[in-house]
Amino acid sequence: MAVTTQISNDEKTITIKVDGRFDFTHQKEFRDAYRDHNSPGLTFYVEMSGTEYMDSSALGMLLLLKEHADNCNGKVILKTPSEAIKKILDMANFNQQFDIQ
């Protein structure tokens, strides 16, 4: 898994791109990607087009991101998950917890 972070010019949106397997092994990298961004009203995109697999601990990591975003009145949007990833998100009914685009 590779985690890359992009910050928009106006510093309002943070895009975290997760490639390959999304699981516990890169928990620290994923957390480091957002933990220092806490100005109010941020939008966190998790770009999932390159995500090949995700397990339940990855779902847990998304919940941590959501908690972080909630704490600074921001929001989390999961972007372009593949069919396989969407199935996992659907099974956990994460569409009730997250905005998926």
Next chain:
Amino acid sequence: MIEPIQEAMQVTSKPLTQRGKALVVDDDMTNRFVLSEFLITSGYEVIEAENGKQAIERYIEESPDIIFMDVMMPVMDGLESSKQIKSMANMEFVPIIFLTAMTDSDTITRCTDAGGDDFLSKPINIVQLQAKIHSMERIRDIHREIAALHKEIYHEQQIAEHIFTYVITRGNAKLEYIHTLLRPAGLFSGDMLLIDFTPSRDIHILLADFTGHGLSAALGALPVSEVFHAMSAKGYGLDEILSNINKKLYQLLPTNMFMAAQYIILSHNLEYITVCNCGMPNVLLLDRQANIIKARIPSRGIPLGIDPDFDFSKIREHCDITPGDRLILSSDGIIEATNNQGEQFGEERFEQTLLKLQDQEDDSYFQDLENIFDSFCQGGLHTDDISLVEIPCIAENIPLWNKQQTLETGSSAKAGAVADISSEINLLFNGYCLKNVDPVPLVINHINQLANTDVPHQDLFVILSELYTNALDHGVLKLDSSLKSSDNGFEKYFSERKKRLNELIEGHIRLTLQIRLHDTGGQFNIVFEDSGSGFNYRDFIGGTTYGSSFSGRGIYLVRQLCTSLIYFEPGNRVEAVYQWSSNNS
């Protein structure tokens, strides 16, 4: 040369005692001699080899603690020899120090690639050698410490796992017809299966999968099993039990941890199942006669421990079953299991396998299923907990129900015995209560607190809940029970019930319960009165057969249990008298 040796000897004078066994590998006798002499004076026992092949033999015979290896040797060079020794050493740390005249980076790379831990340039500088030996010994000690700790942790986990499994599973109803395949990825499983009966002999089954696996995943299992058993034994329904577990996990677990669950209630009369699926693969219901999967109940809820206010009644579903149907529960470990080509077992293959085996007898069915799964996964990595449960919908799963029916009750209670405890409970349920609270467990609890004597809870539960359900369904909600006998009758019935309950504005049920307890038994006078216009109790009260129609069974059962059961016109008031003698139970 002489001075540094003395210096070195002074430094090492302390551990002159046994430091272990050193293997010196060099084709040059003089080199071997010089090094060996030094090592012996430093407190090592020394063995020697002339080439790489001999080194391997000596390693196997003597298991040395440290190896000094020349690179260029006849027969077998030091690089190949090191590779083989390292692969044999496994978890054991046996430091190999290469002795080489060449110190270019290419040589160094080849040495470390072959498994070398360090290298020394020739001619050997004794001070450097001394320093390297010390540092290797330190690393080796840390290694041994870790290995010992690892062993200790493993041992402790084994004990913990044993106790844990005992605590979790001891409360489970033992049902030999329910087949299970539970395979943890590590010592601890993050998957858990709980089974229990309610007082009315419905079977509650919970298959849970916690985030991750191992000890941390298993920790949430304790409180869940506690709540599950306590509440199902008291007769609480699925929504209330799940909601309680959900709240508890929300408090206990960190944000990133949760529990996915399949919760099934198999009705005691084998007529329907009630299912909640929160974040797990489809619950499958197989029709054995038609050889089809007649229902797939997908995950409609979010896993537990994420949203404390989640309303489980919204995602609860009912399915009609026919005796002989098979119910299949599984965690994602099954469909995500991967073979050595990286191919997943998958949903499609899973369903096809289930159908292919349908005509097998019950015992071999599950065994064959397990075999097919195993032969697919052979050689693949097993990284997640795997759980598979097959529940045949057969009367044998509900063994105590029949016994319960034949229990002699009432008849031998002493007439006119003096009441030691007498109490009267009056309860009025309306609006909110009818929608949201199941009053029966509350009443049973109250009775328990009143008397520690052996009140026959099961009978009482059946009587109270059947009469309450009748009053609510047919009285307040005016549901027609003939709905049940149509196709998918129970599903229709329950969805209509849910709809009417949601829309309910007025209506009430009044319960008056008189309790008389004495030391050899007691009597309950139970009166239910509802705001409805009465229901056609005559159709049911006259029936003498059990199991012949889709409705009225509740009343039939209550009649069997009670000394008397009287409906008052127009059918919105019923009085039941239940007596028992403790000598008799």
